[in-house]
Amino acid sequence: MKSISSLHNKNIKQLLQLQEKSRTRRKEGLFVVEGLREINLAIAAGYMFTEIYTCPEVFSAEHIPHINTGNATLINISQEVYQKIAYRNSTEGIIGIAKNKPHLLSAIELPENPLILIAEAPEKPGNIGALLRTADAANVDAFFIANPRTDLYNPNIIRSSVGCVFTNNIAMASSAEIIAFLKEKNINIYTAILQKAKNYTSQNYKEASAIVVGTEADGLTDEWRTAATQNIKIPMEGKIDSMNVSVAAGILIFEAKRQRNN
Template sequence: MKYIESESNASIKQWKKLHTKKEREKTGTFLLEGPHLIEEAIASGAALVHVIVEENFEMKDEWLKEKFTLWTVPAKIMKILSETEKPQGIIAVCEMPAEPEEILKENGRYLFVDGVQDPGNLGTIIRTADSAGLDGVFLGEGTADLFNGKTVRSTQGSIFHLPIVKKDLQKALSDCQSLNIPVYSTSLSDAVDMREVPETKGFALIVGNEGSGVQPALQNESTMNVKIPIFGKAESLNVSVATGILLYELQRKR
């Protein structure tokens, strides 16, 4: 175990840079914060490079069997590295998992994320897709960074549980249709009530940007546009809430 006391230490400066997308992409690493995420990473076989703990933090014995460099820091340093108001006493530098080359399969269940910009929404959507038992998630252009700290924390570890691929959604849509997987796009107009969607073994659901929704080109090429009935006076639902409702309804129709 190595001890760092100074805020000007080169390692501290380097790890702090991982708060930026540019540095994450440059190094192929990102930060995990809190014991739950680190436990999920270890359980999934993710590669931890460094683990930084606050003084007096109690490490689990099984964690110490992993191949990472362990550092101890005072509370003031942990606060510098943390992106939360109340640091949980442990942060890890983790290698980005390699993207799988192909995740589509016959009767598979997938989620397309089209330009969702809020990291918290994206993380919650990924967590929901994991909970609903999906086979993979495709992230389209304009979507928040998968390895943003808020995204990672909002996934609650689901980032390690299912394949997540950055891909041109037009191409992904075409690939799904070639496997006879119906693609449903969310829409507030010219759409079928989700309760009227026919039974299907596999499916892909497209959810869109918080303000503008799914881009028209994807709506036009989808198998069917679907909507959630609104019974009150709200005009629409938060994208992560809508994703959960639709995924569970589609799963129910399997």
């Protein structure tokens, strides 16, 4: 097995560039995954790894047989190198470089009666990660990002999603493209908009449904207001009229799940 102990090694320099720069990730078509759980989730989702780095002082060799490394090159790194490249403090001493996926809308396959969660223009990695966790927890049929502003393979998204970026059926496209997709497939569109909205519990989500949330700062664009089957709202009993987008998405999507399970 190849070993690296120098911070100036070209492989390590490339890994740091992939961690730090979205432009490099796009250009190379590669991204960094840290942690045994996240790497195993990515492999299970069909991601191909080019290199997997392990630090013998931290990583337990007994885990190696449980990783389907495919054609990835396995490389030992020194503890000094690992401490330099590790994005988190508790990632079991394993870091991989994987090939990204295009997440095309045209590649999405849906069941007969789908439930979809859609977020328009989410920007904060923490919010995107939380939305991905919500989508995974509800086991939605797809999670769409409309008008994406942030690189899906940002290390902060992978970290905050605890690997749910690999467990969801994800597509990214413009709002117009996603709306056309939903209309073509006769999927009802329920938009989280306060104006001309009905209580979210009053709607029937048992048929093919998409629940759409916007950013806390800007809400949803007029494209979604026009396309909506119905605007829905969560009644607010406090002194403000907004809540974290992932919290709102969780309330709405789990109401849909409750109806479908009854």
